[in-house]
Amino acid sequence: MNAEAMPFVPGLPISSVERETGLSKDTLRVWERRYGFPTPERDANGERLYAPTQVQRLTQIKRLMDRGYRPGKLLPLDDEALAALDEARPSVLVTRNVQQLDHWMHLVETHDSEALQRQFYREMAKRGLAGFVQDIVAPLITRVGEAWSRNELGIFEEHLFSQHLEKMFRTVLANMSPQQGSPRVLLTTLSGEEHTLGLLMVEALMVVEDVCPVLLGPQTPIDEIVRAAQLKQVDAVCLSFSSAYSPTLSAQGLRDLRQMLPADIELWAGGYGVKAIRKPIDGVCLMPEFQDLYDCLAKWQTEHGREPVSGGVTRLPETTK
Amino acid sequence: MNAEAMPFVPGLPISSVERETGLSKDTLRVWERRYGFPTPERDANGERLYAPTQVQRLTQIKRLMDRGYRPGKLLPLDDEALAALDEARPSVLVTRNVQQLDHWMHLVETHDSEALQRQFYREMAKRGLAGFVQDIVAPLITRVGEAWSRNELGIFEEHLFSQHLEKMFRTVLANMSPQQGSPRVLLTTLSGEEHTLGLLMVEALMVVEDVCPVLLGPQTPIDEIVRAAQLKQVDAVCLSFSSAYSPTLSAQGLRDLRQMLPADIELWAGGYGVKAIRKPIDGVCLMPEFQDLYDCLAKWQTEHGREPVSGGVTRLPETTK
DNA sequence: TCAACATTTTGTCCAAGACAAACATGAACG
DNA sequence: CGTTCATGTTTGTCTTGGACAAAATGTTGA
Numbered sequence: 071m072n073a074e075a076m077p078f079v080p081g082l083p084i085s086s087v088e089r090e091t092g093l094s095k096d097t098l099r100v101w102e103r104r105y106g107f108p109t110p111e112r113d114a115n116g117e118r119l120y121a122p123t124q125v126q127r128l129t130q131i132k133r134l135m136d137r138g139y140r141p142g143k144l145l146p147l148d149d150e151a152l153a154a155l156d157e158a159r160p161s162v163l164v165t166r167n168v169q170q171l172d173h174w175m176h177l178v179e180t181h182d183s184e185a186l187q188r189q190f191y192r193e194m195a196k197r198g199l200a201g202f203v204q205d206i207v208a209p210l211i212t213r214v215g216e217a218w219s220r221n222e223l224g225i226f227e228e229h230l231f232s233q234h235l236e237k238m239f240r241t242v243l244a245n246m247s248p249q250q251g252s253p254r255v256l257l258t259t260l261s262g263e264e265h266t267l268g269l270l271m272v273e274a275l276m277v278v279e280d281v282c283p284v285l286l287g288p289q290t291p292i293d294e295i296v297r298a299a300q301l302k303q304v305d306a307v308c309l310s311f312s313s314a315y316s317p318t319l320s321a322q323g324l325r326d327l328r329q330m331l332p333a334d335i336e337l338w339a340g341g342y343g344v345k346a347i348r349k350p351i352d353g354v355c356l357m358p359e360f361q362d363l364y365d366c367l368a369k370w371q372t373e374h375g376r377e378p379v380s381g382g383v384t385r386l387p388e389t390t391k
Numbered sequence: 392m393n394a395e396a397m398p399f400v401p402g403l404p405i406s407s408v409e410r411e412t413g414l415s416k417d418t419l420r421v422w423e424r425r426y427g428f429p430t431p432e433r434d435a436n437g438e439r440l441y442a443p444t445q446v447q448r449l450t451q452i453k454r455l456m457d458r459g460y461r462p463g464k465l466l467p468l469d470d471e472a473l474a475a476l477d478e479a480r481p482s483v484l485v486t487r488n489v490q491q492l493d494h495w496m497h498l499v500e501t502h503d504s505e506a507l508q509r510q511f512y513r514e515m516a517k518r519g520l521a522g523f524v525q526d527i528v529a530p531l532i533t534r535v536g537e538a539w540s541r542n543e544l545g546i547f548e549e550h551l552f553s554q555h556l557e558k559m560f561r562t563v564l565a566n567m568s569p570q571q572g573s574p575r576v577l578l579t580t581l582s583g584e585e586h587t588l589g590l591l592m593v594e595a596l597m598v599v600e601d602v603c604p605v606l607l608g609p610q611t612p613i614d615e616i617v618r619a620a621q622l623k624q625v626d627a628v629c630l631s632f633s634s635a636y637s638p639t640l641s642a643q644g645l646r647d648l649r650q651m652l653p654a655d656i657e658l659w660a661g662g663y664g665v666k667a668i669r670k671p672i673d674g675v676c677l678m679p680e681f682q683d684l685y686d687c688l689a690k691w692q693t694e695h696g697r698e699p700v701s702g703g704v705t706r707l708p709e710t711t712k
Numbered sequence: 713t714c715a716a717c718a719t720t721t722t723g724t725c726c727a728a729g730a731c732a733a734a735c736a737t738g739a740a741c742g
Numbered sequence: 743c744g745t746t747c748a749t750g751t752t753t754g755t756c757t758t759g760g761a762c763a764a765a766a767t768g769t770t771g772a
Contacts, residue, residue, distance in 0.1 A: 078707045083727075085640070086647055090612045096755060098739095099726080104753085115762070117725060126614070140735080142752060181622070184570070226619040227498075229579075229608045236608075240561040249505070259549075261410045264585055264610070287550045287557075289585070291411050293447075298547040301502070318733080318754090319406075328406060404755075416756085424759085425722085436731065438756060461766080463721060537730060639723085639764080669765090 081111055081119035091128045105145040128151070130221070136314065137219045156221045167205065174210055178231050179223065186231075190238050194211075199242070199278050203271050204360050207235065211267065211341070215313065232267060239270040243277065251282040253305035253370050255338075256298060258286035260309060260323040268310035268341045272363065279367060292327045299335050304372065306336035312342025321347055327351045338366055402432055402440035408554045412449045419449075426466040448473070451542065457635065458540045486525065495531055499552050507552075511559050520563070520599050524592050525681055528556065533590065533663070536634065553588060560591040564598065572603040574626035574691055576659075577619060579607035581630060581644040588642065589631035589662045593684065600688060613648045620656050626691065627657035632664025642668055649674050659687055 080119040084095050096119075100110060108128060110118035120128075131144050134155055144152070177186045194202040213232055217223040255276060257269045266288050276283040284302050286295075299307050307327075311320050320343055328337055328351065337349075347356060359364050405416050417437075423429060429449060431439035441449075454464050455476055462666045465473070476637060515523040537550055538544040578590045587609050597604040605623050607616075622629050628648075632641050641664055649658055649672065660668075661678040669675060678684050 082647060083643070086643060089640070089644070090614070092582075094754080095725080097753090100754075103728080115725085117762095129612075140752075141754095181488050202666040224618060225612060226607065226622070229611060229615075230706055233606055236560055237565060240558055241565045244558060244562045285554055286547065290463045290550060291450075291546060293411075294546040294550075301547070319410075322404075322407065323410075326403065415723080418722090420725075420757090437755085440732095461721075463722095637723095 080090050080113070081121050082125060084110075084118045084120070087125055087128065090125060090333060091132055092189065093128060093132060101141065101145060105141070107145050121160050124328065130156075133219050133221060150220040170206075171208060171209055171213055174206070175217065177215075178227055181227065183229060183230065183234065187236050187238070190234070194238075194242070199274055203274060207271060208360065211235075218241060235267055239274060241265075243273060244269070246277050249282065252255060252373070253367075254282045254303065256284045256286060256295070256302060256304040256307045258290045258295060258298075258307075258309065259288040259311070260320075260327075261289045261291055261342075263315045263321065264288050265310070265312040265314070265341075266310060271310060272310065272340065275360075275363065281367060292323070292330060295327060296330050296332075299331065305336055305374075308340060309339040311339060311341040313342040313346070314366065315343045315347035317343070320344065321349075321351065324354050336370070338363075400444050401434070402427040403446060404471065404515065405431075405441070407440045408446055408449065412453055414449060415612070420460065422466060426462070428466050451477075454540045454542060461689045491527075492530055492534055492538060495527070496534060496538065499535060499548055500537075500552060502548065504551070504555065507555050510561070511555070515559075515563070521597055524595060529681065530593060532556075536663075544577060556588055557591065560588075560595060564591070564594060567598050572601040572602070574607060574688075574695070575603045575624065577605045577607060577623060577625040577628045579611045579616060579618070579619075579628075579630065580609040581641075581648075582610045582612055583640065584636045584664075585609050585634060586631070586633040586635070586662075589633060593629060595633065596681075596684065602688065613644070613651060616648060617651050617653075625656065626695075627659055629659040629661060632660060632662040634667070636664045638667035639663070640673060641665065642670075645672050645675050656693070657683075681694060 082090070084098060087093070088095050098108070102110070108120055108124040108125070110120045113119050117189050127149070130152055131141070134144055134152070135141065139155065144339075169278075174186075175191075177189070188298055193206055197205060207279075214223060214228055218225070218228050257273055259265070259269065269285060269288065273283045273285050284298075284304060286298060290298070295307060298304075299333060309324070309327075320339070324337070325337055331337060333353070336355065337353060338355045340363060342358075345358040350356065355362075355366055357366060403411070405419060408414070409416050409420060420430070423431070429441060429445045431441045431445070434440050447593065448470070451473055452462070455465055455473070456462065465476075467640065468476075484554060491532075495507075495510075498510070515528055518526060533550055535544060539546070539549050562627060578594055580586070580590065590606060590609065594604045594606055605619075607619060611619070616628060619625075630645070630648075641660070645658070645660055652658060654674070657676065658674060659678055661677045663679075665677050666679040676683075676687055678687060
C-alpha cells in the first residue's frame with residue numbers, strides 16, 4: 071500500500087490544536103521556538119499542521135502541567151519518560167473514608183451509570199445533604215480530577231460522572247423552595263470558568279441553611295454580575311473557581327469585579343481554584359475550604375444582627391475517622 | 392473633586408477585554424490598525440489598556456455583528472448611530488403564537504422566576520413534550536437571543552432564563568428511564584461550545600421517540616468523542632451548535648471529527664448554528680430544523696430495518712396558525 | 713431571475729523580540 | 743531548623759507589521 075492510499079491524515083491546524091489541548095496559539099509557537107517541540111509540518115501556505123500523535127502528546131503534557139510539573143522539565147522528555155510520570159503518585163490527599171471512595175471510583179471507571187445514580191441517592195439519605203456533599207461528593211470530584219490527571223480516566227468518563235452529579239443535584243434542589251431566607255447570595259462564575267458543579271454544591275449547602283441562593287449559571291461577565299447583584303438585591307456575590315482555572319486570571323477577575331461592585335455587597339470566592347491564590351485581595355473573602363463558607367455565613371449573620379433561624383449555622387459533622 | 396480622588400479606573404488589559412467581549416486579541420489589534428477603533432491607552436510597558444466605555448461599545452458592536460452587520464459598517468459609526476441600529480427590528484422571525492410568546496418574554500424581562508417555572512409545567516402538560524419543545528421552548532430561546540442582540544435584555548436575564556429551562560428539563564428527564572431503545576445516540580458539543588440547552592431539548596425529544604440518548608454534556612474533545620462512541624457502542628453522534636459558535640470553527644470541527652470517527656457511526660449536527668454552514672460536509676448530516684432530526688431518525692430506522700416501536704417516528708404536530 | 717466571475721472585506725496566521733510575573737534557588741537571620 | 747529576603751531562571755503573554763485565504767459583496771451575462 072503506498073502513501074497516497076493511506077487514509078489522508080495531514081494533521082490539524084493550530085486553531086484546532088488550541089481547541090483540543092487548551093494551549094494558546096502563542097504558547098504553541100513559543101514552545102516550538104524554545105524547546106523544539108512540537109514540530110508541525112507546514113501546508114502550502116506555510117501554516118502549521120500538527121500530526122495527531124503530537125497533539126496527543128501535547129494533551130498529555132498539559133495534564134502533567136496541571137499536576138504541577140513545569141514545561142521546561144516535560145518538553146525534553148521522550149514518550150517513556152512521560153508515561154513513567156503518569157504512574158507516579160503525588161497524592162498528598164488526606165482522604166478519610168478511602169475504601170468507600172475506591173468503590174465509587176470503580177463505578178466511574180466502568181461507566182456503571184445505573185449503580186452510580188442509585189447509590190448517590192442512598193448515600194444522601196444516609197448522611198444528610200451537607201455530610202454527603204462534604205464527605206462523598208467533594209472528595210470524589212477531587213479524586214476523579216486526579217485520576218484524570220494521572221491518565222487513568224478519560225474526559226469521557228469525567229463528563230459522564232459530572233452529568234450524573236448534575237442530574238442528582240438538580241433533582242434534589244427542584245424539590246426545595248429557595249425563595250426566602252437571608253442573606254441573599256448570587257452564585258455564578260467568571261467568563262472562562264465553565265464548571266457548574268461547584269455552584270450546585272454551594273447552592274445545596276445554602277438551601278439547607280436557610281440562605282437564599284440565586285443561581286445564575288456559569289460565565290457571567292463582570293458588568294452583568296454587578297447589574298444582577300443590584301437588581302436582585304443580593305447581600306453577597308459568591309464565585310466558584312475550579313482547579314483548572316488559571317490563578318492569575320482568577321486574581322485579575324476578582325480585582326476587576328471588586329472594583330466595580332458596590333462596597334456594601336460582599337464578594338466571596340470559593341472552590342479548589344482559590345487555594346492557588348497566594349496574596350489576599352482587598353475586600354474579597356477567599357474560601358478555599360468548605361468550612362470557610364460556613365464561617366463566612368456566620369460572620370455575616372452576626373454582623374447584621376439577624377438571629378439565625380435554626381439555632382445558628384451548622385458546623386459540618388465531624389468526619390468519621 | 393480632583394482626578395486623583397476619582398475611583399481609579401485605568402482600564403482593562405487586552406486579555407480581560409477578550410474574555411469580556413469574546414473578540415480575539417488578534418481581532419482587537421487589527422481593528423485598531425484598520426479602523427482606528429478602539430483606541431486604548433498604554434501602560435508603562437507599552438501594553439494596551441482599554442477604557443470601560445470602549446469595552447462597552449465593543450460588546451455592543453459584537454451584538455450587532457451577531458445580528459448580521461459587518462465590522463466595516465459598524466466601526467466608523469458614533470454612539471447615536473449604533474443606538475439607532477439597536478432599535479431597528481430585523482426580525483424575519485415567522486412566529487406563530489406571537490402573543491403567547493410576548494407574554495413569556497414579559498416574564499423573562501421582569502425576572503418573575505416563580506411564574507415562569509409554574510407556567511412551563513402547565514404548558515408542557517397541555518401540549519405534550521414534543522409540541523412544547525417545538526412551539527414554545529425553541530421559539531422562546533430564539534426570541535430571548537434576539538432580544539439580547541437588540542439590547543433589550545441583559546446577559547443576566549438570559550442566564551436566569553436558561554437556568555430555569557435547564558432545571559425544568561432535568562426534572563422531567565429524571566423521571567424517564569432512557570436505558571433502552573434504538574438507535575443509541577451520543578449527545579455532546581465540541582470544545583468551545585458551552586450551550587447545553589440544545590442537548591437537553593434533543594434528549595427530551597429522543598426519549599419520547601424510544602431512542603436511547605447518551606448525554607455527555609458539553610465540550611468534549613474530538614478524540615474523546617471517538618472513544619466514547621466506541622465504548623458506549625452508539626449508532627450515531629449528534630452535536631449541537633448554538634448561533635454564537637463561529638460557522639468556520641463548526642465546519643472545521645466537523646471535518647476533524649468525521650476524519651477520526653469510524654465510518655459506520657453516523658455524524659449529525661443540529662442547532663441554530665448549522666444554518667450558517669453553507670457547503671455540505673461529506674459524511675455529515677446537517678439538521679438546521681427540528682423536522683430534520685425526525686427525518687434523520689426515520690432514515691436510520693428504515694436503513695436498519697427496524698420496525699419503529701410506536702408506529703413510526705412522530706411527525707411534529709401541525710403548528711396552529 | 714439566477715449563475716458565474718471579479719473584488720472587497722475580514723479574521724487568522726506568521727516572525728522574532730521583549731518583558732513582568734511566577735517560580736526556584738540560595739543566603740542570611742532569628 | 744525553619745523563615746524571610748534577595749537573587750536568578752523560567753514561562754506565558756504582549757508587541758509590530760506583513761501576508762493571505764475564505765467569506766461576503768458587487769457585477770456581468772444568459
